[in-house]
Amino acid sequence: MTHTLPDLGPNRPLTLPPQAEKTLANGLTVIAIRRAAVPLVEVRLRVPFAGTDLASSALLANTLFSGTPTMTTVQIAAELQAVGGALGAGVDPDRAMISGNSLASGLDRLMEILAQVLTGATYPESEVETERARLVDRIQIAQSQPSHLARVALLKRMYADHPYAVQTPTVAQAQAVGQDQLLNLHAARLHPFGAHLILVGDLDPEKVIEVAERRLGDWTGNGDPVQLPPTPALVPGPLLLADRPDSVQSSLRIALPAVPRKHPDHAALQLANLVFGGYFSSRWVENIREDKGYTYGPHSLIDHSIAGSALLVSAEVATEVTAPALVETLYELGRISTTPVETAELEQARQYALGTLQLGMSTQSGLAGLASTYAGYGLRLDFLAEHSARLAEASIADVAAAAEKYLGPAKGVVVVLGDAKVVEDSLAAISPVTVQPAVSE
Amino acid sequence: MxxxxxxxxxxxxxxxxxxxxxxxxxxxxxxxxxxxxxxxxxxxxxxxxxxxxxxxxxxxxxxxxxxxxxxxxxxxxxxxxxxxxxxxxxxxxxxxxxxxxxxxxxxxxxxxxxxxxxxxxxxxxxxxxxxxxxxxxxxxxxxxxxxxxxxxxxxxxxxxxxxxxxxxxxxxxxxxxxxxxxxxxxxxxxxxxxxxxxxxxxxxxxxxxxxxxxxxxxxGDVEARPAPVRPDFTEPDLTSERRETYTDRLAPLPAVASAWRVPDPTKDPEGYLAYVVLAEVLTDGDASRLVERLVLKDRTVTSVGGYIGFMGEPFEVRDPTALVLQSHLPPGGNVDRVLATVDEELDRLATDGLAAGELARTQARMATHLLRDNDAALNRALRMAVLEQQRGDAKLLNELPHLISSVTEEQIVTAAAALRPNRRASVEVIPGAGSGANGAAQGDEQ
Missing domain, CATH: 3.30.830.10 (Metalloenzyme, LuxS/M16 peptidase-like)
Structure with missing residues (x-):
């Protein structure tokens, strides 16, 4: 008996959840979003942190919850746990992000403890010493990971003198950070002004704003916003081969130009990237994985940062097929940038882009992540509706134009991390090659 | 309190x-x-x-x-x-x-x-x-x-x-x-x-x-074929300690993991659940027993994690399975000392019991984790399917947070007392990076 593929039902409308927003007198913008599915609350606090010292900001993230005038590390963690909660912090070149969650009934306590930490973190000497040693160990472990080494090489190649060029501190830099630097950095930059607090959960948004205002209204601090210069244009050139002797795989990376979310080309570029290599059912993945078996998890994505966006193509391939895998990758980039995509390919990519927006909004943590990321770019969740409309409208001609403008292989910066003595000659047959030792910092 | x-x-x-x-x-x-x-x-x-x-x-x-x-x-x-x-x-x-x-x-x-x-x-x-x-x-x-x-x-x-x-x-x-x-x-x-x-x-x-x-x-028209008989995978518990080491040519720092057998998750779900909670009492967050002792106080490890089942899924595994503790150590770290300290902490728990509020806060955090997982429709579908298959009861989806909360201090103490060195299997990672293959890649600092 033959069975035929059922049609899809009508597309579900994109419905934004109920929400409330208020900018407090101290400059903190609070955004509260209701999703009642599970009795929890998700919290994200995004504080602009551009231009801060790499090592100090990394260590600050690891010691922010290490003590207040009234609580130790262990007491803070225990008090949070008592309401089913936990909080943690992380930094990138644009922002510090405090994230966590708790039972919905613990929101007030979660905010109370968060406020105590933001207004009174003491960075005790002993805890700083502990966390500094852990940070140093983590840096060392990262330096043994091929993904990290490839990223270090790619960022330097892409960004040259821009602050984004180096995103992890060296061991020596981490070792030089002490309590004073942390207290100073906290005082100078961990400010409510320009920060966004996102709360998503099984709660009334207006009441959530009241709680946040009551608990965080006394957090103070101000300062001129730090703006990084725009990222420099990519400068194509010889393939950079970072030598990692005896590596059993090569890490293939290509950076291409891209545009920010609000740019008129963004939706078309997103669709072009999907058709090229941005999801499993793309030309590139079907080629180098499902046809050739060169790799397990190739991916291509648009990476947005405040100072600029880039399209990053990544694959880990067997050492012996490094050059053929690069040939296929350059071929697929060349094909999409010179030949219009098929209608069926575009419709498939469009449905994927629209559907995964719905999936991304279907959990509290998904909503919290989207809302906090968007907030850092001055966007709100209603951008999803705007973006959906652009995705729905993009034509084959729009996608072809975007592909020609951004995806042409001649526009790419290519980095390969691998065993140079095995792969250099064959790579040199495709492209001029510069070899250097893999460096970890 | x-x-x-x-x-x-x-x-x-x-x-x-x-x-x-x-x-x-x-x-x-x-x-x-x-x-x-x-x-x-x-x-x-x-x-x-x-x-x-x-x-x-x-x-x-x-x-x-x-x-x-x-x-x-x-x-x-x-x-x-x-x-x-x-x-x-x-x-x-x-x-x-x-x-x-x-x-x-x-x-x-x-x-x-x-x-x-x-x-x-x-x-x-x-x-x-x-x-x-x-x-x-x-x-x-x-x-x-x-x-x-x-x-x-x-x-x-x-x-x-x-x-x-x-x-x-x-x-x-x-x-x-x-x-x-x-x-x-x-x-x-x-x-x-x-x-x-x-x-x-x-x-x-x-x-x-x-x-x-x-x-x-x-x-409806998929061919009816019965389930094969599931083999018996049972093995006896350990009666004496086992310990092995291996060199990881890429690892820069030592690490160790230990495991102890736990009760059969399907035949003795209540006894098993005590170990699920014990793993969190020991390792969930800075206020847990082993993080406080090993990471924050002694600084003999840089991280410690604990969970049930070698793939870390307490409600998706059958017997035989184990409670696993894994630690990463600082340069020159001493694995013997770490294992001895874990034994000491387990003894202390078995002898002195839990602190006021310690169990309740751990259970509250576990409830958050479970509820958070279940917010995604896909996670609910997966969890229910496995619960139905292994426990014959998909409805446990709604019950797990409360079942976890019903574990008593006495059960935790009993479970901790059973994690003795003679029932323990451990494997130690000896760092090989820098001494041979690939040393150049990770040793280079500008």
Whole structure:
């Protein structure tokens, strides 16, 4: 008996959840979003942190919850746990992000403890010493990971003198950070002004704003916003081969130009990237994985940062097929940038882009992540509706134009991390090659 | 001490039925978002693969995506993603799952796709060779080309267990993978991928009656084949300590993992649950016993984690399984000292009991973790399917936070007292980076 593929039902409308927003007198913008599915609350606090010292900001993230005038590390963690909660912090070149969650009934306590930490973190000497040693160990472990080494090489190649060029501190830099630097950095930059607090959960948004205002209204601090210069244009050139002797795989990376979310080309570029290599059912993945078996998890994505966006193509391939895998990758980039995509390919990519927006909004943590990321770019969740409309409208001609403008292989910066003595000659047959030792910092 | 926070309850309605061909079905409607999760779980995993065919359960999982009765190679991926969804499959010790999450207008399509491969994948030499290559790259990425690859989930079972099903490498040797044949795959499908050996689960924005009709329409004519008899994988507990070491050529720092057998999750769920909670008392966050002692006070480790089951899924594993503790050590760290301190802390817990509020706060945090997982329709579908398969009760989905809260201090103390050195199996990673292969890559600092 033959069975035929059922049609899809009508597309579900994109419905934004109920929400409330208020900018407090101290400059903190609070955004509260209701999703009642599970009795929890998700919290994200995004504080602009551009231009801060790499090592100090990394260590600050690891010691922010290490003590207040009234609580130790262990007491803070225990008090949070008592309401089913936990909080943690992380930094990138644009922002510090405090994230966590708790039972919905613990929101007030979660905010109370968060406020105590933001207004009174003491960075005790002993805890700083502990966390500094852990940070140093983590840096060392990262330096043994091929993904990290490839990223270090790619960022330097892409960004040259821009602050984004180096995103992890060296061991020596981490070792030089002490309590004073942390207290100073906290005082100078961990400010409510320009920060966004996102709360998503099984709660009334207006009441959530009241709680946040009551608990965080006394957090103070101000300062001129730090703006990084725009990222420099990519400068194509010889393939950079970072030598990692005896590596059993090569890490293939290509950076291409891209545009920010609000740019008129963004939706078309997103669709072009999907058709090229941005999801499993793309030309590139079907080629180098499902046809050739060169790799397990190739991916291509648009990476947005405040100072600029880039399209990053990544694959880990067997050492012996490094050059053929690069040939296929350059071929697929060349094909999409010179030949219009098929209608069926575009419709498939469009449905994927629209559907995964719905999936991304279907959990509290998904909503919290989207809302906090968007907030850092001055966007709100209603951008999803705007973006959906652009995705729905993009034509084959729009996608072809975007592909020609951004995806042409001649526009790419290519980095390969691998065993140079095995792969250099064959790579040199495709492209001029510069070899250097893999460096970890 | 404040009163312990009340653990909230979810009330997902859970509907169950069995088709005449033996396929068990679980549905959990919830219209809070216009999406669905669909999961099919087969009762076969790494423990069931034959000797000489290490890695076969996982390789076969890949083959289930390579076309089926009415679908060409690549069609499955395109139909899921072209409906706005995402998909995957994964191979575990005791089960293999296939799943997708999509906007709810694609419900019937997802059911069609799962039914089609339940009728049979397209097993060809070309697809087999292609996926052997892909799996080898997966193993290189996850194990061979990175530090601590396979630690401890592939490294500890062979220390703790003696029989092939429990001890062998579930990713498989390249030799075994390369020698796999299409006939092996056909046999494996015939034996283990019977619809009587599967549970289908759908969660999210669905109408129960309509979904039931669609399931009958698409799965009703799948050939009825009964579940194979599940072999007995039991092994006796350890009576004396086991400890092994290996050198990881890429690892810069030492690490150690230890495991102790725990009660049978299905035969003694209450006794088992105490260990699930104990793992969190020991390692969840800065206020846990071992983080406070080893990381913050002694600084003898840089991180410590504890969980049940070698794949870290307490409600998705059968006997024999274990409570696992793993630690990463600073440069020059002393593994003996770490193990001795763990013993000391377990003794202290067994002797002095818990502090006021310690158990309640741990249980509250565990409730948050479970509820948070369950917010995603796909996670609910997966969890229900496995609970139905292993425990015969998908409705446990709603009960787990409260079951965890019902574990008593006395049970925790008893469990801690059972984690003795003579029942422990440990594996230690000796850092090999810098001393040989690949030293240049990680040693270079500008």
């Amino acid at each position: 404040a009163l312990a926070i009340e653990i909230p309850r979810t009330r997902y309605p859970v509907e169950q039925f069995t088709l005449p061909n033996g396929l068990r079905v679980v549905l959990a409607p919830d219209a809070s978002a216009p999406v669905i999760g669909v999961a099919v779980v087969y009762d076969v995993g790494i423990r069931s693969e034959p000797e000489g065919r290490t890695g076969f359960a996982h390789l076969f999982e890949h083959l289930m995506f390579q076309g089926s009765a009415n679908l060409e190679k690549l069609a499955h991926f395109r139909h899921v993603q072209g409906a706005g969804g995402t998909f995957n499959g994964s191979t575990h010790l005791d089960y293999t799952d296939y799943f997708e999450t999509l906007p709810s207008n694609a419900l019937e399509r997802a059911l069609f796709l799962e039914a089609d491969r339940m009728r049979g994948p397209r097993l060809t030499e070309e697809n087999l060779r292609n996926q052997v290559d892909v799996v080898k790259e997966e193993i290189r990425v996850n194990v061979l080309n990175r530090p601590y690859g396979g630690f401890p989930w592939l490294k500890l079972p062979p220390v703790m267990f003696d029989t092939f099903p429990n001890a062998h490498d579930g990713y498989g040797s390249f030799g075994d993978l390369e020698s796999a044949t299409v006939a092996d795959a056909a046999d494996f499908f015939q034996r283990f991928y019977a619809c009587g050996n599967a549970v289908l689960s759908v969660a999210g924005d669905l109408d129960v009656d309509e979904t039931r009709k669609l399931i009958e329409k698409h799965f």
